[in-house]
Amino acid sequence: MASIPGHISTMPLSVQGIGKSFGNLSVLSDVSLEVAAGELVCLLGPSGCGKTTLLRIIAGLERQDAGRLLIGPRDISRAHPQERDYGILFQSYALFPNLTIEQNIGYGLSTRNLLRSQIRERVAQMLELVGLTASATKYPGQLSGGQQQRVGLARALAPSPSLLLLDEPMSALDAKVREHLRQELRSLQQQLGITTVMVTHDQDEAMVMADRIAVMNQGRIEQFDTPENIYRYPATPFVANFVGHANWLDYQSVSDGRVHLGPLSLQLDKAVAGGPGRLFCRPEVLRIDNQAQASNSVAAQVKHKLFMGNRYRLTVELEQLQGQPLVADISADLGAAPLDAERVWLTFPPHGMQAFPGGAV
Amino acid sequence: MSSLPYARSVAQPAQPAPRRAQAALLDALFARGVKLLMVVLLVVGLALPLIAMLGKVVEVQNGLAGVWQFVSSSRFLWLLGNSVKVSLSTVALVVPLAYVFAYAMQRSWIPGKRLLRSISLLPLMAPSMLSAIALIYLFGNQGMLKSWFPDGIYGFSGILLGQAFYNFPMALMILVSALGLADARLYDASVSMGANHWKTFVNVTWPGTRYAVFAASCLVFTQTITNFGIPVVIGGDYQVLAMEAYKSVVGQQKFSEGALIGSILLVPALISFAVDAWMRRLRGSQVSSQAATYVAPRNRVRDTVLLLAAGAIALALLSLVLVAVGASLINFWPYDLSFSLRHYDFETSGGVGWLAYRNSLTLAGLTALIGTPIIFTCAYLMEKTRGGWFDGLLRLLCMLPMAVPGLVMGLGYVFFFNHPGNPLGGMYGGIALMVLCCVMRFLTPAQMTATTALRQLNDEIEAASLSLKVPLATTYWRVTVPICLPALLEVFRYLFVSSMTSVSALIFLYSPDTVLAAVAVLNLDDSGNVGAAAALASLILLTSALVSVALYLISRGLLVHTQHWRSARV
Numbered sequence: 001m002a003s004i005p006g007h008i009s010t011m012p013l014s015v016q017g018i019g020k021s022f023g024n025l026s027v028l029s030d031v032s033l034e035v036a037a038g039e040l041v042c043l044l045g046p047s048g049c050g051k052t053t054l055l056r057i058i059a060g061l062e063r064q065d066a067g068r069l070l071i072g073p074r075d076i077s078r079a080h081p082q083e084r085d086y087g088i089l090f091q092s093y094a095l096f097p098n099l100t101i102e103q104n105i106g107y108g109l110s111t112r113n114l115l116r117s118q119i120r121e122r123v124a125q126m127l128e129l130v131g132l133t134a135s136a137t138k139y140p141g142q143l144s145g146g147q148q149q150r151v152g153l154a155r156a157l158a159p160s161p162s163l164l165l166l167d168e169p170m171s172a173l174d175a176k177v178r179e180h181l182r183q184e185l186r187s188l189q190q191q192l193g194i195t196t197v198m199v200t201h202d203q204d205e206a207m208v209m210a211d212r213i214a215v216m217n218q219g220r221i222e223q224f225d226t227p228e229n230i231y232r233y234p235a236t237p238f239v240a241n242f243v244g245h246a247n248w249l250d251y252q253s254v255s256d257g258r259v260h261l262g263p264l265s266l267q268l269d270k271a272v273a274g275g276p277g278r279l280f281c282r283p284e285v286l287r288i289d290n291q292a293q294a295s296n297s298v299a300a301q302v303k304h305k306l307f308m309g310n311r312y313r314l315t316v317e318l319e320q321l322q323g324q325p326l327v328a329d330i331s332a333d334l335g336a337a338p339l340d341a342e343r344v345w346l347t348f349p350p351h352g353m354q355a356f357p358g359g360a361v
Numbered sequence: 362m363s364s365l366p367y368a369r370s371v372a373q374p375a376q377p378a379p380r381r382a383q384a385a386l387l388d389a390l391f392a393r394g395v396k397l398l399m400v401v402l403l404v405v406g407l408a409l410p411l412i413a414m415l416g417k418v419v420e421v422q423n424g425l426a427g428v429w430q431f432v433s434s435s436r437f438l439w440l441l442g443n444s445v446k447v448s449l450s451t452v453a454l455v456v457p458l459a460y461v462f463a464y465a466m467q468r469s470w471i472p473g474k475r476l477l478r479s480i481s482l483l484p485l486m487a488p489s490m491l492s493a494i495a496l497i498y499l500f501g502n503q504g505m506l507k508s509w510f511p512d513g514i515y516g517f518s519g520i521l522l523g524q525a526f527y528n529f530p531m532a533l534m535i536l537v538s539a540l541g542l543a544d545a546r547l548y549d550a551s552v553s554m555g556a557n558h559w560k561t562f563v564n565v566t567w568p569g570t571r572y573a574v575f576a577a578s579c580l581v582f583t584q585t586i587t588n589f590g591i592p593v594v595i596g597g598d599y600q601v602l603a604m605e606a607y608k609s610v611v612g613q614q615k616f617s618e619g620a621l622i623g624s625i626l627l628v629p630a631l632i633s634f635a636v637d638a639w640m641r642r643l644r645g646s647q648v649s650s651q652a653a654t655y656v657a658p659r660n661r662v663r664d665t666v667l668l669l670a671a672g673a674i675a676l677a678l679l680s681l682v683l684v685a686v687g688a689s690l691i692n693f694w695p696y697d698l699s700f701s702l703r704h705y706d707f708e709t710s711g712g713v714g715w716l717a718y719r720n721s722l723t724l725a726g727l728t729a730l731i732g733t734p735i736i737f738t739c740a741y742l743m744e745k746t747r748g749g750w751f752d753g754l755l756r757l758l759c760m761l762p763m764a765v766p767g768l769v770m771g772l773g774y775v776f777f778f779n780h781p782g783n784p785l786g787g788m789y790g791g792i793a794l795m796v797l798c799c800v801m802r803f804l805t806p807a808q809m810t811a812t813t814a815l816r817q818l819n820d821e822i823e824a825a826s827l828s829l830k831v832p833l834a835t836t837y838w839r840v841t842v843p844i845c846l847p848a849l850l851e852v853f854r855y856l857f858v859s860s861m862t863s864v865s866a867l868i869f870l871y872s873p874d875t876v877l878a879a880v881a882v883l884n885l886d887d888s889g890n891v892g893a894a895a896a897l898a899s900l901i902l903l904t905s906a907l908v909s910v911a912l913y914l915i916s917r918g919l920l921v922h923t924q925h926w927r928s929a930r931v
Binding site: 059060061080081082083086087088090091092094096097098099107108110111112139140141142155156159165 | 384385388819821822824825826827828829830831832835836839840843844923925926927
């Protein structure tokens with residue numbers, strides 16, 4: 001812990017029943033979220049889902065119409081932004097262009113009852129933390145995008161806030177830089193153990209960085225869970241579609257742990273008996289062989305085959321369920337059996353499927 | 362782990378430090394205080410005088426019948442006819458010329474654009490009477506080119522030319538910015554469909570600029586119909602409404618008549634203001650954010666024609682200025698053409714010249730020094746903070762100065778501040794009231810300049826400073842002001858030069874001690890002292906031009922000096 005300057009008072013964040021409308025447009029309705037101390041939570045969703053509004057409400061930059069906010073034991077629902085205890089990193093970083101990197105980082109310290117030497121010491125620590133000591137006297141415009149992001153982060157962390165808010169922090173960066181900085185930001189956050197809420201529309205980013213992800217849609221939280229559970233066990237069809245690729249097959253009924261799709265029936269691990277609905281599975285759980293397997297194996301035609309580098313993406317159609325193409329990912333390793341046949345056997349593992357009762361997604 | 366005094370340990374609950382609540386309180390005081398100050402200024406310095414003037418109309422003898430009697434009198438109709446005729450003629454002359462000039466500036470490859478543009482701004486640097494004085498020297502009874510106007514320059518043609526000179530830069534500014542906004546994609550599409558130049562102009566350029574042509578026409582019409590400086594100097598027997606309003610208040614003490622004419626002159630201004638606002642809403646944002654900047658291709662024939670046209674216009678503007686300045690340096694036109702500075706001692710005119718000049722410098726300096734921070738800070742707070750209905754009221758009030766001609770404002774000040782019951786009456790005749798009047802009169806364009814600059818800044822800068830618990834005023838001072846310094850200097854320049862050259866409102870407000878240079882120009886000319894009037898007008902021109910150049914150099918130096926952080930925008 002020697003490299004980490006200052007204490008971070010880790011505090012949980014509690015969002016309780018937040019509602020917000022702009023005019024007649026309801027942006028958030030009854031949003032609740034418990035973020036544990038030291039946890040990184042991602043707000044993930046398509047644009048317009050309300051994730052940025054929620055972050056701005058937590059920051060006090062927008063005022064909610066209903067609901068409460070707590071940082072630790074303290075109710076901040078009605079507090080001004082300056083009375084809340086957080087640091088924020090914006091999409092644009094919002095660095096002060098006319099101030100040097102040092103001055104930017106020390107900006108939030110200058111109004112506190114600190115000696116000049118204490119400020120200097122703290123700024124030096126932060127510069128070291130983000131590895132920009134050599135650029136202390138440069139101006140933001142002279143740094144690369146990734147460096148600017150680190151300055152923004154150091155500036156937000158310098159006053160030792162108990163909560164860190166990240167507003168699409170990677171979206172202004174190149175793909176390569178982004179991947180590297182994701183890990184850097186995450187490990188820094190873990191080192192400091194600071195409670196963090198991050199907004200993103202990039203599911204990969206959320207997967208890689210978050211302890212838990214809150215998937216949002218139309219002003220509501222659809223699912224709040226770990227990345228693994230969000231991916232494997234989506235709570236709603238929306239989550240299944242938004243995160244990763246989803247395959248869907250219409251079914252007529254579920255009974256005795258089996259789902260009935262026209263002439264076919266497949267074994268499921270978890271199945272509640274009921275009426276029609278849609279069956280969901282991920283592309284990579286599907287197995288493709290030249291022969292039928294013991295159970296849940298169905299004959300299919302290969303329609304397209306795309307080479308993706310590390311894998312092939314096949315588009316297949318079940319012979320008995322025409323018109324509902326499925327996507328299956330298989331390894332492209334040279335050791336793997338090459339599949340040239342047009343007719344294959346598709347195996348649906350019982351653990352990889354989920355039945356969503358009801359109609360369309 | 363280091364143990365800095367400000368770092369809280371995990372065990373301690375996070376209590377809000379009192380300093381943070383203080384920051385929020387300071388912000389509220391800063392934001393509401395400045396906005397409230399602005400509303401008070403606008404109410405006292407604009408709304409109430411306007412109401413006072415409208416109230417004065419009621420005092421016309423015989424009430425409504427009296428008003429009707431007045432407006433149906435043959436003299437009033439004659440004045441109205443004269444005013445409308447000369448104003449419409451000015452629009453017809455100025456707007457096409459300004460369009461050609463603006464087109465040459467924005468859509469051609471002609472050389473010397475910067476020089477031409479600088480010359481085109483000269484009329485703004487001097488009081489409106491300068492052109493009329495120069496015209497008299499050229500075409501008047503003793504003018505060297507008298508034969509050009511066999512019927513005499515005094516009257517319709519004199520007013521028309523003088524107004525054209527004075528209004529040209531204002532029309533030009535609107536058209537230059539309209540022609541600067543063009544979507545290259547539309548031009549590419551037009552050319553790719555085989556349209557020729559004329560067709561492209563009719564189908565692309567004209568639709569994109571016709572609103573600006575209308576706006577410029579409205580502005581020129583309103584300015585011309587409410588201006589009385591030029592008619593007083595060169596109008597002769599051709600009398601107009603604005604002059605009549607001025608004379609009935611200043612010369613004949615017929616206040617209610619002055620108020621009535623003032624109210625009538627408010628009508629075209631209000632109509633054009635309303636139509637302009639309506640059109641703006643109608644068309645929304647014309648150029649989308651995806652628009653590519655259009656750069657006109659080179660075309661030798663077009664550029665030659667445009668260079669000749671713009672050059673001729675600039676030459677005409679420049680020669681009027683040079684004639685006025687030159688005439689002020691000549692001993693006795695046209696009999697003794699030797700060089701002389703005698704017009705500049707203002708002895709024959711009772712020595713009022715230098716006093717007036719000093720007063721004008723004081724007024725312009727104070728207006729710029731006081732007006733710039735108030736207007737800029739208020740624009741900042743209106744852009745970056747929210748205040749509900751109060752902001753709506755403020756926004757409305759801030760647009761009002763645009764719709765009130767100077768003459769009307771001056772009359773309003775007379776009726777409001779000169780009223781025996783007004784506790785602020787002591788300000789009347791003093792420099793403070795004139796400063797207030799100037800800040801109010803020139804508020805809207807100054808604020809638009811500020812707002813344009815502020816909109817280019819990232820809104821997240823304020824949000825970031827809030828999250829760092831820094832008071833808004835600190836961020837405004839440490840970050841916003843340094844970034845916006847060029848715009849700030851431009852607001853300063855505009856307020857200084859406008860106050861220096863303005864006559865219309867201030868002529869009602871001075872006392873013998875606080876007489877102003879631009880007002881003295883009018884008075885000197887009126888008393889037949891044309892040489893001294895030309896000298897004083899030249900002095901104003903020189904001062905305005907020098908201040909403008911100096912501020913331009915400072916601004917450029919600043920940009921060079923701050924290049925290291927301005928070069929790459931964050």
